[in-house]
Amino acid sequence: MVIRKRNDMTQYASANDVKESALQKEYMKKAASYVTGLEAQLGRKPLCCVTTFGCQMNARDSEKLLGILTQIGYVPTDCEEEADFVIYNTCTVRDNANQRVYGRLGFLNSLKKKKPHMRIALCGCMMQEHAVIEKIKNSYRFVDLIFGTHNIYKFAQLLVTMFENHEMIIDIWEKTDQIVEDLPVSRKYPYKSGINIMFGCNNFCSYCIVPYVRGRERSREPGDILGEIERLVDDGVVEVMLLGQNVNSYGRNLPQPMTFAQLLREVEQIEGLRRIRFMTSHPKDLSDELIEVMQQSDKICRHLHLPVQAGSNRILQAMNRRYTKEQYLSLVDKIKTAMPDIAITTDIIVGFPGETLADVEETIDVVRKVQYDNAFTFIYSKRTGTPAAAMTNQVPDELVKEGFDKLLKVVQDTARERAALLQGKVMEALVEGVNEQDASYLTGRLTNNMLVHFPAEQRLIGQFVNVSLDVCHGFYYTGHVVC
Numbered sequence: 001m002v003i004r005k006r007n008d009m010t011q012y013a014s015a016n017d018v019k020e021s022a023l024q025k026e027y028m029k030k031a032a033s034y035v036t037g038l039e040a041q042l043g044r045k046p047l048c049c050v051t052t053f054g055c056q057m058n059a060r061d062s063e064k065l066l067g068i069l070t071q072i073g074y075v076p077t078d079c080e081e082e083a084d085f086v087i088y089n090t091c092t093v094r095d096n097a098n099q100r101v102y103g104r105l106g107f108l109n110s111l112k113k114k115k116p117h118m119r120i121a122l123c124g125c126m127m128q129e130h131a132v133i134e135k136i137k138n139s140y141r142f143v144d145l146i147f148g149t150h151n152i153y154k155f156a157q158l159l160v161t162m163f164e165n166h167e168m169i170i171d172i173w174e175k176t177d178q179i180v181e182d183l184p185v186s187r188k189y190p191y192k193s194g195i196n197i198m199f200g201c202n203n204f205c206s207y208c209i210v211p212y213v214r215g216r217e218r219s220r221e222p223g224d225i226l227g228e229i230e231r232l233v234d235d236g237v238v239e240v241m242l243l244g245q246n247v248n249s250y251g252r253n254l255p256q257p258m259t260f261a262q263l264l265r266e267v268e269q270i271e272g273l274r275r276i277r278f279m280t281s282h283p284k285d286l287s288d289e290l291i292e293v294m295q296q297s298d299k300i301c302r303h304l305h306l307p308v309q310a311g312s313n314r315i316l317q318a319m320n321r322r323y324t325k326e327q328y329l330s331l332v333d334k335i336k337t338a339m340p341d342i343a344i345t346t347d348i349i350v351g352f353p354g355e356t357l358a359d360v361e362e363t364i365d366v367v368r369k370v371q372y373d374n375a376f377t378f379i380y381s382k383r384t385g386t387p388a389a390a391m392t393n394q395v396p397d398e399l400v401k402e403g404f405d406k407l408l409k410v411v412q413d414t415a416r417e418r419a420a421l422l423q424g425k426v427m428e429a430l431v432e433g434v435n436e437q438d439a440s441y442l443t444g445r446l447t448n449n450m451l452v453h454f455p456a457e458q459r460l461i462g463q464f465v466n467v468s469l470d471v472c473h474g475f476y477y478t479g480h481v482v483c
């Protein structure tokens with residue numbers, strides 16, 4: 001298979017995509033002139049704040065938003081109160097994410113009353129829902145710009161429209177086929193980066209809103225992905241996280257199809273890249289080829305996020321997950337046999353319609369058997385428009401809570417036991433930054449995705465060090481650097 005590399009990339013990129021990226025660069029220039037005008041009016045550089053809700057895909061999108069904002073002259077700040085432009089990149093996977101956005105919008109309104117030149121924008125998954133747009137139009141009229149997940153690449157153009165108008169701009173698309181490459185990105189970390197390898201999802205798990213708000217699965221061309229990683233590595237990145245809702249189905253819809261395992265083989269060969277991570281893997285699509293590539297790799301981290309969602313076959317079927325508890329467990333066996341030191345983490349939902357305490361026991365049984373290194377446990381949230389929302393057997397809150405508490409205890413106990421196994425070992429960590437509680441400590445990430453805190457000098461940030469994991473504190477370690 002011929003992989004298109006950086007240098008010959010543009011010749012393969014669709015003419016439309018190239019034209020679109022050139023067009024957006026023109027809009028960036030125009031937007032920059034409005035920001036210069038604002039700077040003259042304020043007598044200082046205007047500040048922007050990008051606030052991210054939700055998953056790693058959103059975090060990556062936020063880096064793209066910030067890339068454009070800094071390119072046109074805004075200076076980034078983490079403080080919404082001092083910002084002249086605030087954008088919320090929203091999530092709608094569970095209702096509590098939506099409620100947080102509404103709550104914080106009230107606060108932004110009070111800021112804007114004091115600073116009438118302030119501009120407020122909303123984007124991301126939540127904006128793809130009609131009911132949300134109606135609510136914002138009616139109750140949050142101070143918002144200046146709203147767009148969705150499919151036209152984020154038009155951000156510069158939308159900003160120009162916003163600067164040239166004084167009413168609310170709303171631009172939501174139902175879908176897109178386009179993947180526009182080559183727009184600016186402002187990375188949060190100099191040494192590690194997320195990379196989108198695909199967008200959207202085709203799985204339609206019955207509880208999940210993602211396929212409705214992110215659209216159908218679209219894979220990026222391997223040459224574009226490899227080219228982006230090579231450029232990042234040239235720029236100091238040593239660890240990448242390949243991102244997709246279901247990375248295991250990567251490449252199926254490409255003109256020249258390829259598998260995710262084949263893509264990983266190519267990424268592995270990039271010189272200077274030290275670590276490769278990826279998420280998320282759907283168990284039904286995880287191939288033997290992928291296990292083999294992981295096993296043979298020196299760079300792919302010993303961590304697999306493998307959402308199980310539930311342990312009861314009846315519930316798994318109603319969730320449309322397309323595997324049984326037995327199939328999941330035998331997959332985990334296969335993975336652990338190939339890589340005994342691998343850390344496995346998962347997502348679990350409690351309270352799916354019709355779920356009984358006996359069903360939750362099945363989930364607990366999976367947790368005990370797999371011995372997850374970590375599990376994200378969620379209470380089922382009813383998402384309008386999904387098949388599960390129309391199911392009549394919704395579970396009462398008290399019952400959900402009872403099952404959730406029982407599950408959480410087992411999850412925490414097993415994760416603690418797993419973490420304790422590594423106490424006293426020396427492992428390589430990528431130093432990510434200064435410890436949030438104690439500035440004389442740094443924080444590093446191990447191959448299994450666990451964190452270790454240790455006293456060291458800040459010049460080590462971004463480098464690999466060997467750390468002795470002296471004390472296990474359940475979900476993290478404290479230790480010291482070993483030369």
Ligand code: 5AD
Nearest residue numbers: 207208307347348349378379380381
């Ligand atoms: N309610 C609760 N959790 C959900 N997730 C997705 N949709 C819902 C929902 N409606 C969880 C799944 C998924 C993770 C990203 O969010 O566990 O793996």
Ligand code: SF4
Nearest residue numbers: 201203204205208210
């Ligand atoms: Fe949602 Fe299922 Fe797609 Fe994951 S695989 S994004 S849970 S529909």
